[in-house]
Amino acid sequence: MAETTRFAPSPTGLLHLGHAHSALFAAAAAGGPGGRFLLRVEDIDRPRCRPEFEAAILEDLAWLGLAWEAPVRRQSEHAADHAAALARLEAEGLLYPCFCTRREIAEEIARSAGAPHGPEGPLYPGTCRRLAGSERAERLAAGVSAALRLDVSAAQARSGPLTWQDAAQGEIRAAPETLGDVVLARRDIGTSYHLAVTVDDALQGITLVTRGQDLFHATHVHRLLQALLGLPVPRWHHHGLLADESGRRLAKRHDALSLRVLREAGHAPEAVRRMAGFA
Numbered sequence: 001m002a003e004t005t006r007f008a009p010s011p012t013g014l015l016h017l018g019h020a021h022s023a024l025f026a027a028a029a030a031g032g033p034g035g036r037f038l039l040r041v042e043d044i045d046r047p048r049c050r051p052e053f054e055a056a057i058l059e060d061l062a063w064l065g066l067a068w069e070a071p072v073r074r075q076s077e078h079a080a081d082h083a084a085a086l087a088r089l090e091a092e093g094l095l096y097p098c099f100c101t102r103r104e105i106a107e108e109i110a111r112s113a114g115a116p117h118g119p120e121g122p123l124y125p126g127t128c129r130r131l132a133g134s135e136r137a138e139r140l141a142a143g144v145s146a147a148l149r150l151d152v153s154a155a156q157a158r159s160g161p162l163t164w165q166d167a168a169q170g171e172i173r174a175a176p177e178t179l180g181d182v183v184l185a186r187r188d189i190g191t192s193y194h195l196a197v198t199v200d201d202a203l204q205g206i207t208l209v210t211r212g213q214d215l216f217h218a219t220h221v222h223r224l225l226q227a228l229l230g231l232p233v234p235r236w237h238h239h240g241l242l243a244d245e246s247g248r249r250l251a252k253r254h255d256a257l258s259l260r261v262l263r264e265a266g267h268a269p270e271a272v273r274r275m276a277g278f279a
Contacts, residue, residue: 002033004038004206005027006039006206012050015260022211024273024276040075041057042193063263064269065273073204081200086148090148093154120217124182145187153177161173162223165235198222209235210239212240
């Protein structure tokens, strides 16, 4: 079956074998004739993204033998698309400003003996969701910096029950409450991963979202956003993650073996593809 898939790295470091696995997986999942494999550079976190890393990503993927359909979509060039989605959610009363710092959130969680936890740790306790409208207005008028959070309870009341299809696990009941009131726009960035990836997948016509199992729970929120914004619903395939010899998943922060190091060590593309799980 022909699909439209994508690989969407962030240019905050060099690609490693785990990235190679994800890219090769997405390209293979596009299928035969009629399938489309797209590349998106997720560079909304401008302070951490560097042009030399983007150049290295494109070079390493081409060296692996991957070919993608032009043009490459860069998230930073489509801020207006993300802002329009954010404005729609805000107009429908589904967002609220959050004035809490990370420290204040941690202190609030520590004070709460029964703080709810999700797959990524303690959930935001909803401190600013409970603020009176007048207090919110006063803080905003005073120029107090705020992030925008999704009121998940109100959003679910609007959307009703939802499901999504995972190629490996079948039909999944959407449970966005497990991630709490996620941030959709930050103080320093006009959008968040959750909002940008959902909007971009729709605008690029992605029919099958392939990504690592570590992002499985994020899909609950993305399915909710699709319903709220009237976006098309793709299928998903969350693949397994490559691990190092100690069992830790490969990640930039763990100084995982990069494709650039493997290339410079004389490994051929075919050998690296095999190391990434593809013949």
